[in-house]
Amino acid sequence: MDMQLNELQQQISDACGKILERRAGPGRARALRAAGDFDRLLLTEMAEAGFLDLFGEPEAGPLVAALITQWGAQAAALAPIGIRGLVAPSVIHGDLPEVIAIAEQGAMGAVRYGAEADMLIVLDGDEARVARRGEFKAETIKSKFGYPIARITEAKGEALAPGAGAIARRWWRVAIAAEISGSARGAVDLTIRYMGDRVQFDRPIATYQALQHRIVECHVSTDAATWATREAAFRGAPVELAATAAIIASEAAHRVFFETHQLTGAMGFTTEYDLHLYTMRLQTLRLEMQGLRAHARDLIDARWSAAS
Amino acid sequence: MDYRENDDETAFRLRVREWLGKNAPKDWRAHTKTEADHGALLRRWQRTLFEGGFVGLSWPVEYGGHGLTATYEAILNDELGRADTPRISFHAYLGRAIFTYGTEEQKRRFLPPMLNGDIQWCQGFSEPGAGSDLAGLRTHAELKGDRWVINGQKLWTSGAQHADWCVALVRTDKDAAKHKGISCLLTSAKAPGITIRPIKISDGAPETCEMFFDDVEVPADQMIGRPGEGWRIAMTVLAFERGPADVGLIATFQTALRRIEGIAAERGLMNDPESRKAIARIYVIGEALRLNVMEQLSQRVAGKPPGPDGSVARLLLTRAEQAIRSLELEISGAAAFTDADDTSFTSYLRSRTISIFGGTSEIQKNILANQVLGMPR
Structure with missing residues (x-):
């Protein structure tokens, strides 16, 4: 067991x-x-450097793809790195376009990067199909949620191998958890800096213990989400670990959203300040795939259905 | 990054498991109704573990250890928890004081009997007026000739009633800044002038004690480190005490989860969606703890001593232990109230103390805020 980064x-x-x-x-x-x-420029550069095609590389694999997703989110990258680097390669072999979106059949009213995508993966129970540009229609929705969002009005496409939907669903959860971990870390770091700068009652608000404890709780939750994501990716996203990572991350997203906005005060709600770049995304991510309840339902089904 | 155990580690795990199958005490709770029974059991069990070659795994060979990595300690603790054996852990953190700061002579004198169970230890840190503000301690020692003379009072000294020796923090320089005037002395717990009074906790067990020091003489060569180094030593001890892997609580947690699943299945509660949801919630909290502990361990194996970020694990442990014991009580139903099987209630009460001993949750958050997140005081 070694959880430090190796040389590669x-x-x-x-x-x-x-x-x-x-x-x-x-x-x-x-x-x-x-x-x-x-x-798109960022995705192109990452693709050219090979960073989006590490999922199947024996020396790197899904763990590194998840790490890259976390780092990208922490840097506020506005690009579907996780879907491209972590989810799509789990069910589609061969060359992939740069921009890929994913949606559940029956829940295509709000799909991240739906209008920008060159390819759409549609999950339908345990099965999945892939629609290339021209095989699906998307309408951009005006949204405050921090990502480009679209409504998919039509999606044809070609069926993937049997069971691909179940596989992609597991990796989607890991990708969500990875992106939450990174975005939450970005929000927490920013808030710590703000607390050091913001002076009230003649001293930085970072010196107040009551406020320190609130940001510490965010740090602990984010840390937990980070490690849960990494283990789930390393172990090949088994249902229980993938759902667990998504649950831990979704709870972290909720806490970090709530607390960082409280600690940043009115400034945090302006578009002039950077916090919203992370926190609005946290809201999208914690709602994706029907959110916490769906993650918990899948965990319970996987772990305890036989006991009931 | 590699989350797998290597072949040697897996072989060690299997060897421990097999050994425990033959040697772990059976039904020990039923046979240790008194505190004296419990103390004797701990001593015997430590000796058995030692003879089996399972104590001091990560300690250097010259002091009675086995020179292995911290991963082996974690595997052992995992298996001990799985087998639900009595918990023996004081050497894992108190020994660090001697191990890290002791002279060669002190190490050779104290460490081997600490490992083999010949000498039982207690930790004389807290006082009536020095809990979270440990550096405010007032028990003092004065050097008279070649002896330190201690006067004062320690409180919440767990296991003092069974202990042979005590690692005591004492103030040796009243004029120095409060963190700098503290030193660390090793004293016999049976020395003249020491009075130990067990304190019953709310589950009825005399789990902890207060210790009174009246002109207790300690030879000068029983000071660990230099005068004024006591605070650093205390922080080393507490950093190890905070690590859930060091005290085997991850496996204990997992054992408790299996027990809850068993009780829930027996009582037909696994058909109840709310009960399943509650169990799932505990499972997730436990996973968050387990993964953080693995990360901490990995850092230890890489040669980094436990530092302030260990407080993350401590907070996660507190959350996990308190949540699972609360659920255990809820799931147990009427059985929780009976004298015959009050394990659930006892565990629940004890879980409440986790956010207090070894540094309260508030202190852990202070440590993280100031020393990890770099926030000003």
Whole structure:
């Protein structure tokens, strides 16, 4: 058991970090949101560097794909890194386009990156199909949720191998957990900086113990989500671990949203301040796949259905 | 990053499991109705473990240990918890004081009998006026010739009634800043001038004690570290005491979860969606703890001593233990009220103390805020 980054993982972390530093960040995310756009350039650069195709690489695998998803989210990258790097390769072999979206049949009213996607994976129970551009129709929805969101009005496509829906669902949960972990960490770090700068009653609010304890709870929850995500990815996203990671992450998302906004006060609710770039996304992520209740239902079915 | 045990670690786990199958005490709770029984059992069990080669796994060979990594300690604790054996852990953290700061002579004198169970220890840290504010302790020692003379009072000294020796924090310099005037002395718990009074806790067991020191003489060569180094030593001990892997609580948690699942199945509660949901909730909390502990262990194996981020595990442990014991009580139904099987209620009451001993949850949060997140005091 060794949970430190090995040499290869460290190299990937360094190289990926450089791209994210140059291409991502809150400033770029805000500009993209204002223009109603997303970060195709970042995806292209990451794809060219090979960072989106590590899922099947024996030396890297899904764990590194999950790490990259976490790092991207922490850097406020506005691009579907997790779906492309972690979910799609679990069910589709061969070349993949850069921008991929995923949706559940019967719940296609709000799909992240639906209008921008070159490919849409549709889960239908344990089965799944893949629709390429031209085989599905999407309408952009004006949304405050921090991501480009679309309504899918039609999706044809080609059936994937039997059971692909169940597999993709597990990896989708890991991807959500990875993205929450990264976004939550971004929000917590930003809030700690704010608390050090913001002076009230003649001292930084970071010196008040009552406030310190609230941000510490966010740190603990985020830490838990991070490690749960990584183990689920490492172990191949078995149902129980994937659902557990999604539950821990969803709870962290709820807590981090609530507390970081409380600690940042009115400033946190402005679009001039960066917090919303992370926290609005946390809301989307904790609701995706029908949220906490669905994650818990799948965990219970997997672990205790035989006992009932 | 690699979450798997290697082949040697897995082989060790199987060896421990097999050994425990033959040697773990059976029905020990039923046979230890008095505190004296319990103390004797702990001593015997530690000796048995030692003879089996399972004590001090990560300690250096020259002091009676086995020179293995912290992962082996974790595997052992995991299997001990799984087998539901009595818990022996004081050497894992109190020994660190001697191990890290002791002289060669002190290590050779105290560590081997600490490992083999010949000498039982207690931790004389807290006082009536020094709990969370441990550095405010007032028990003091004065050097007279070649002896320190201790006067004062310690409180919440668990296991003192069975202990042979005590690791005591004492103030040796009243003029120094409060963290800097503290030293660490090793004293016989049976030395003249020491009075131990057991304190019954709410489940009826005399779990903890207060210790009075009246002109207790301690040879000067029984000071660990230099005068004024007591605070650093205390922080080392507490960092290890905070680690759930060191005290085997992960496996204990998992054993409790299996017990709850068993009780729920027996009582037909697994058909009840609310009960299943409640059990799932506990499972998830336990997983969060387990994974954090693995990360901490991994850092230890990589050569990093436990630091302030260990407080994350401590907070997660508190959350997990208190939540599971509360559910256990709820699931147990009427059985929880009877004298015949009051395990659930006893465990529930004891779980309440986890957010207090070894540094309260509030102190853990202070540590994280100041030392990990870098927030100002």
